Amino acid sequence: MNIRIQNLTDTHLSDFLTCPHSFWRKYIKKKRSSLNWREKMEQTIQRKVLEFFSHPMGNRSFIWTPTQASNQTIANHLLRSLKEDCHRSVPIFVYKKFSIPIPDWDIHITTTIPLAFWDDHGNFTVKKFLLDDTPEIMESWIFLCIYFCHLAFDQIPAQIELVNLVSGQMTVRTTHQTDIVTSKQYLHLLKSSITDPSQYFYDMQNISH
Template identity: 25%
Template sequence: MTINKQFQISIQTMTDYHLESFIKCPYRFYYQHVLSVNTRKIKWRQAVQFIINQVVHKFYQLTVEEQHKLSALRLIESQWSMINSSIFDSKYHYYQVLAQTTDHLLQLLTAKDTQVPPIFLYEKLSTYIEELETQLSLTLDVTEWSEKSFTIKKFLLEADEEMIHLYNHLIVVFSYKAFGKLPEKIEVVTLLKGETFTYSPTVNDLVQGIMYLKYMKKVLLDPTDYERKSSIKECNSCPFVQECEKSTGDSPELDLLH
């Protein structure tokens, strides 16, 4: 199933946020970023990701002496107090996500092995990529000095293999083009399962990264080729399900049966 539209999209800047949204589901990307369909529905994944970003950001702004478990716990409690539990599937689900993310945040934040402040802390940067003829923009969550160059950490609520590949490619291309150097390590940290995916890029990865982003740009430009992601998890958390069903004539659940 595809979206039948008569126009193509003009891309002046490729952002990590847009690419992440597209990978999760092209239909969702289409309604949110192409048609700019307005929705006030805030789903729990977006809300918890915001909390994660806030906690990590504020924790790294503390002095070295203040960066301990008690400070991290206070930050987590402060941020979670702003969430309405009704956006979760149930009270049990709310407390389950709260317990898991709290436990993993406490472990990961207080286990850091450097006393030096980050080079970048949730900095949104852009650079022009000649091969793509496009600006590439992404947010560097935590960038720290390492022995040979620097390490970039990305904190996500959850990430599948496709999302991890996306961030590895993005960071490799962006780092080389913006800084003239590759990071020693890329770490994608997931807070729902407490997993850390570590990747040490080489110059050979730059070619693959540019090819990957060229492909992403190509498919982004033509909405007639967009396909809905067959994922109950994504559909259940998507505020555009009704619009999606109207355009395809089917429900997301029926799509999974084919």
């Protein structure tokens, strides 16, 4: 018996890769809990990015008074990263959520593109802010972004920038057309893992608990 999921999101991928058992409780058993620090921080980051780009060019900033030293570091890295984008054109997207069906897989792929910019050559760059630099989670988002953009826009980003707001480091991934096939294979494999009960329980009798 496989588990049926109707939607595959970037959050699903990161949560499953972080802890399959927590994924099971949260998304399959629907046992919701209060937002953790990471989820609250991600919401704050989104609000501040939207606030930043709501101001006219040359006067962009945001107001954030963090209550902890670690949060202050995140705020500083976020503002510095955003100001580095001031030389770019107006963003195409700022935390824009998209969803597209994949009939062959019987699911929708849903993702939020935090930032995207055109360049002078008709290509675009996607930028995402992270609170960790776990390689598996970074790769999963890159693959999701590439395949989603291919399906939704018939064009993939020329590069993807991942900014770790804890360390301040940025990882830049230059993409190629061959990444489309790799991304599709990766996402299909991960989707198969998510819908496979053996990924959550060794004893199949426990699946009802």
